[in-house]
Amino acid sequence: MTAWQDSLRQVQGRIGPGAAHFLRWWRQSLLAWVPARWQWALGWSQARLLLQPAQGQLQVWRDVGGQRAAVASLPWPVSPAALERVLDPRLHALPRVWLLPPGQVLQRRLRLPAAAGDRLRDVVGFEIDRQTPFDASQVSYDVRNLGAAGEDQLDVELVAWPRAQREAWQVQAGEWATALAGVDAEDVHGGALQVNLLPPPQRQPQADPLRRWNLLLAVAAAVLLVLAGTQLLDNRRDAVQALREQVDGAARSARGVASERSQLQAMLDGARYLEEQRQRRATTVEIWSELTRRLPDGTYLEKLAVENNGLQLIGLSREASQLVPLLQASPLWRKVNLTGVLQADGANSGRDRFTLTAELQPLPAAASSTTPEAADADAKRAP
Template structure:
């Protein structure tokens, strides 16, 4: 027996390496999570499922003929471990005996009592699909009708065989209480460690029921529950830190974008100011060019005076202030100067101011004459005006 059991001492599972915590990786928080875990585990290789403790293994105990047969249920297969002589003496120290003989990994697995097929009475039932959620409670009312026993005289359980739309095909399994108690008593001290009681089918494989009452079923505490809570807390903290980092990154990006927008706005305002200054400069230059083009130049005035004034006339002073022309000079024909200057296009309204003053030294009359420069409005389509308009229309 020792050699047979030692063959099962395979590589310790992951939970044993962490601290020999045993149990299952999942906390068992509902049928949906259980189904999801089983579905994921089915994709893993058998050796990896065993290493992670997801193979759903259990040790099957089957008593008969003063021998205790041990088998390992893994998935859908059953592997024999060996047989032990099982007398009253071995039964008294059975728990310690199994613990010393089995490999550590196998010793930590749940232990199930497997009753022979002839010890149970099985009946097929057709029930509504809604009964599947509380199948054990529903079949309790069928024991009196489907079996010759009362519900208080048997240990029972049920399993779903098939589903047909709104109905299910279930199987009721009952074992007389006397048979059940006798099998449990034969285990001795091992009976207190049994996690469930199943019945062998026609092929010798367990049916997948548990005949123990709910009140006496051993609830194996999940030793990974603390680790799971720790991992969940770490995951929550990691998610919170990730979300905070994302938020911080988004805020930094928003601040950088706002700074870029402000820089572009400042550049736009600077460009607008430069444009306004350029428009003002162009308009000022246009105004000056228009004013210059609208009035005769000093050279033109001097040339015109030189052409119109007689040779007997000379000027002592020529002053142009704004649009006012002031002439001071001497002429032997001073009284006729107004008529000689009236025909010019460069000024208007020539007139003598004050009285003529004879100069005995030169024999000529000193005169003072004023006139208004002829200033015309600048044409609207001059190059200066056009340049100012173009500058104003630029974006």
């Protein structure tokens, strides 16, 4: 064993008994505030039936925390079944303990180390042959813990019952010897020593009166635990469903935003394309300005149409045959052609009706800024 393990065991030996003694003291202090009857009813205190034959009667007491209350008095001898018939139903589950009169047992006070508090019976068993004229096989014994006696010390009391007296008692008790949960003894003041001198193999097992309630409480706790787990699972499932719906809504919103963004981008691309196309060709004002400069005097236009890249002119002119070379030199269009034949105007004005077509072409760099009209328009837009 290493040094730290030895130290740990020493610390446990010092602290363990003190902690156990404190817990016992604390429990007894709390129970002192509760009436004994309530302690017995709630199962917080040990209760038992004490039996003692005296003066031809079997006296029966209910003992709760060292306090006795008379229950019944039956003529002795009496059978255990007869006692069952006169007992209150609440007392049937209490253990039966035989109470020996004073002087039937041997009592010896001992002082032991506090570390022996957890195994008092085993430790005291080695002291029987030194404290009594009997060895451990010749007596039935129990140990009373009388409390702390200074630092790391305990006061205990050995209570021994010689086997010869026990056998004589078994003959006297008759069938009660096999129907008891224990044997206790009175002290010189008439109080019970609170020991059990009956050997463990001979003790009649008693059902725990709270066992049924404990089982019911355990089952109820298990059911409540299952219900709580089910409720928790349902809550998690609802939370997941709500989160899924929230995510789906966010996804739909994102898809809507993406669709609107796509539409906006398409509109911007279309507008950009139209702007590029508009910038590549002359505006209507520029076309009018160019025609005004290039058409000779005496020429009238009845129709001017611009469709896509095509330009169509319909009108009257005295120099209709010269219009093609006059207009061909313009940088705004190309492929100027007369469509059809020239037709004389019937008003004797000397004018011919013509139809011209041309193909608009992209403007050269900064061409739109060379026209006076465009310059005037830019000047008006300037702040």
